[in-house]
Amino acid sequence: MYTLTVCSSCAEAYESRAPGRTPHALPCGHVVCLDCARRPTLTPATCMSKCGICHVPYTKRDIYSLNFSHPSPTNGPARHAPTTMTTVLPDSDTDLSYKSRNGGSTSRLATQGTYPMNPTEYSSMARIVELESRLAVRDNELRDWRRQFDKNAQALLIQLREVRELKSEVLDWWRRFQTKDLELQALRRALTAQFPNARLPGLPPERSKSLNKSRIVTRHDPPEPSSLVRLSASIPPPYNA
Incomplete structure (x- = not known):
């Protein structure tokens, strides 16, 4: 029976007294600690995780707890487990596993045993991204409409204030x-x-009646004949060549 004393994903030693540091087996066959097994590596909507070594997806129900407190029942040369991860993997593979776990460059371990995404899951994620982008566009449009509405409301309030002032001024002049x-x-x-x-100059006798009817009546007297005679006498005769 061949076992490890460190996690295959984070290379931390197992501890029986720490619940998060106990060994657990994944469906792909790798043994990792409970913290690495429960770490979500896919979208939260799928409720699935992914192995940090081979990237095989699994659910939390597929995690099995292991107990290595009992000694190995066999007497073979691999009875004693290695103490460090360097005794199992070369230095290059250890560095690559650390880089892949910490988000560094891609390595052979990071691309080994990968599986394509489910078409239904892929379409659902694409639909979610599309809806989020459309929602962001609608939020921007709504923000612009609200800004324009506030601007128009302020302009309308200013115009209403001016109309009230003009109305009060017109009423004041009407009272005067x-x-x-x-x-x-x-x-x-x-x-x-x-x-x-007596006749008042420039005003007809029916002035009071016209004011009651809210209008002014103006009457022009025709010119007298004597004024027409004087006007014709003042005009010189035409010039005869």
């Missing part, structure tokens, strides 16, 4: 006009009572 019109009518009545036969 009514006050002056009442004063003018009172003055005309007083002058008419004092001078019954």
Whole structure:
């Protein structure tokens, strides 16, 4: 029976007193610690992990706990387990395993035994990426619309404030006009009572009636004949050649 005392993925020693450092077997046959076995390496939506050595996907139900506390039942030369990982792998493979585990350059161990992704899973992931991109576009459009709405609302509030100011100003001028019109009518009545036969220059007798009807009536008297005679006399005769 051939066993290891260190994890095949992180090269850390197994410890029976630490639950995360106990050895566990994967469906692919590799033995790793519990922390490496439970480390999610695929998308969280698939609820699957991937072996850090051969990249074979598996679920958490496929992890089996191992117990190496009992001695090997055989008496062969491989009874005693190696103490370090360097006794199993050359230095180059050890470095490559560390690089592949830490996100470095690709190695033979990182590309060994890889399996293609499930078509259904691939299409689902592509659909998720597409929906996320469309959602980001819609969020940007919504943000632009809200910004434009706030800008238009501010402009509308300013215009409404100006309209209210103009309305109050028009009402003020209308009150002044009514006050002056009442004063003018009172003055005309007083002058008419004092001078019954007098005509006010430039104003017709029906001035008060026209003001009540909110309009002004202007009357022009025709010119007298004597003024026409004087005008014709002042015109020189035509020149005879």
